[in-house]
Amino acid sequence: MKRYRPPCSVRGCTRLVRSGPAARMCDTHRQRKRRNGDPNVRACVRKKELKPYVTEVRRLIRRRNRDQIESALIQIHSTLLDDQRTAVAMREKSHFRGPRWSQQASHELVRVLVDVDPVESAFTLGALYLMRQREPYRFPSDASFVFALVRAWRKQTDLSYTSYWDNDAGRVKKKPRELSPRTVVTIAELLIEAYGRFLGLVMLSERREEEARRDIRKDLAVGFAYSPPS
Ligand SMILES: [Zn+2]
Numbered sequence: 001m002k003r004y005r006p007p008c009s010v011r012g013c014t015r016l017v018r019s020g021p022a023a024r025m026c027d028t029h030r031q032r033k034r035r036n037g038d039p040n041v042r043a044c045v046r047k048k049e050l051k052p053y054v055t056e057v058r059r060l061i062r063r064r065n066r067d068q069i070e071s072a073l074i075q076i077h078s079t080l081l082d083d084q085r086t087a088v089a090m091r092e093k094s095h096f097r098g099p100r101w102s103q104q105a106s107h108e109l110v111r112v113l114v115d116v117d118p119v120e121s122a123f124t125l126g127a128l129y130l131m132r133q134r135e136p137y138r139f140p141s142d143a144s145f146v147f148a149l150v151r152a153w154r155k156q157t158d159l160s161y162t163s164y165w166d167n168d169a170g171r172v173k174k175k176p177r178e179l180s181p182r183t184v185v186t187i188a189e190l191l192i193e194a195y196g197r198f199l200g201l202v203m204l205s206e207r208r209e210e211e212a213r214r215d216i217r218k219d220l221a222v223g224f225a226y227s228p229p230s
Contacts, residue, residue: 037147053127077118084109101182115157126202146188
């Protein structure tokens with residue numbers, strides 16, 4: 001006898017859940033949730049879409065003390081790399097290795113950090129925060145933002161990809177190596193902890209610039225609305 005399969009729990013989806021005792025979603029939505037942290041997010045953020053925001057972070061920095069900021073970013077990068085290398089080494093020596101996702105997170109952090117530019121990689125994280133500010137609808141949940149953040153950060157290096165031969169396209173294609181959702185969340189937590197202050201200041205200077213632009217618009221509007229007393 002066939003087991004009863006209820007419909008997918010995502011609103012508007014009429015497909016049946018994948019079989020299995022804990023399944024709540026159809027195959028498509030389950031895959032989207034695994035890949036993007038949210039079953040409602042169809043596509044991930046493309047490099048091309050993120051580029052204008054990276055430019056904006058760079059522009060914000062250029063107006064401040066750029067050298068000082070960049071040297072702080074290099075420090076953050078090397079501290080994070082050292083910490084994660086130590087974590088990997090400690091676990092290898094110890095009997096208790098800790099949870100698997102935490103090991104995988106440290107390995108992935110080391111793998112990416114050694115290969116990326118410390119300044120550009122901080123800009124990439126800042127760009128995602130600006131993107132969420134301007135296009136909040138792209139991130140329907142915190143999880144979807146966290147997943148996009150980690151993906152964009154990993155995308156900076158080819159080391160996060162596996163290549164495979166696509167017969168239909170007739171060429172080699174790349175896809176990011178899948179990490180478990182818990183690993184993604186752990187990486188995000190470590191990145192946000194390390195870069196939290198930088199990200200906060202990027203958002204703050206962006207907000208100040210926006211306020212200044214609004215003041216100019218207001219001055220213009222008030223100025224033009226003025227009519228001299230006759
Ligand atoms: Zn579904």
